[in-house]
Amino acid sequence: FRYGPLFRTSILGQRVVVSSDPIVNQHIFQQEGEAFQCWYTESSIKILGENNLNGQQGNAHKYLRNLFLDLIGPENLKGELVHEMDKNTRDRLSSWACKDEVEVKEELEIMVFKLAAKKLLDFDEKQVLELRDNYKFIKKAFISLPLSIPGTALHAALQGRKKAKKMIKCAFDARRLSKENNLDFIGHLLKEIEDKGTILTEEIAADLVYILLFAAFETTSTTITLCLKFIHERPKVLEQLKVEEHQQILNDRVDKDCPVTWKEYKSMNYTHMVSSQLLF
DSSP: OTTOSEEEEEETTEEEEEEOOHHHHHHHHHTBTTTBOOOOOHHHHHHHOTTSGGGOOHHHHHHHHHHHHHHHSHHHIIIIIHHHHHHHHHHHHHHHTTOSOOOHHHHHHHHHHHHHHHHHHOOOHHHHHHHHHTTTTHHHHTTSOSOOSTTSHHHHHHHHHHHHHHHHHHHHHHHHHHTOOOOSHHHHHHHHHHOTTOOOOHHHHHHHHHHHHHIIIIIIHHHHHHHHHHHHTOHHHHHIIIIIIIHHHHHTOSSTTSOOOHHHHHHOHHHHHHHHHHHO
16 A cells, blocks of 8 residues: 555545554454444445444444344354354355356355345245345445435445345245244344334344345355465465364264264364464
8 A cells, every 4th residue: 555554545525544454453343332433434324224233333232233143142053053054055065066167256145145044034045046136236335425316336226225125024024924933033033123122123123134134245255255265375274174174073973974063163273273364
C-alpha cells in the first residue's frame, strides 16, 4: 500500500481507516463492542436490514447473538453438526471427481449454503438453489453507492433481499401450519417469537436468518478457499496433515467410512494449528 498497512482515506464519501496489519486487525476484533464499535456502509445496512444481528447494539445484540450461539454451540456441534458437515463435505468432494475443472470458491459457496439453509430452514436442495440465487448480487453491492434505482448493484441486491425474506417467512408459516414441535433452529426461533418477554419479532427473526445465510454464503466459503490455497502452496504442511494426522485417525478406526467423531475432531491438533496460523 502507498501509505503503509494503516492509513486514513475516503470510501464512497465516508472517511475510514484502512488496516491490512494482522496484529492491528486481531486487536480490533478482540475489542469489538468495547474499544471499537461495529460499523457498516449505508449500502450494506440497507442490504442486511437495520434489524439484523450486526445492526443491534448492547443487550439486544447480546440476546440475539446468544440465541444463535445456543444452537450452534459445543453441545450441538458434538451431537449433530460435525457429522452433518462431514457428510456434506464428502458428498460435495465426490461430485468433483467427475468434473474436468472445479471452481473452488463457487463449489464451496454451494456446499456451505446448502448445509446452512438445511440447518436453519429445513430446505430441500431445490429450495436451497432458489434461495441462493437471491444472494448473488450482494457481494457487488455491499460496498457501493447507496443509490437504489433499476440498473444499480444496490437495487439488484435489495430485490434479491426482498425475495429471500419472502422465502424465509414462508418457511416460518409452513412450520406453524405443520404444528411440529421439532426444536431445531426454525422451531426455536418461532418459540422465542411467541414468548411475551422477548424482543424477537418475526421481522427481526427473518433478518437474523437472512444475515446468517449471507455469512455462510460468503464469509465461510472465502475462509475455506483461502485455507485450501495456502495449504496447496505448502506441500510439506499438506503431507503432514494427510499422513501424520488424518491417515492416523483412519488407521485407528474400526469402520473406515464412519463420520468424523467429536473425539477425532478434538484430536486434530496439527490441523487446528495450521488453520489458526494460515488465517491469523
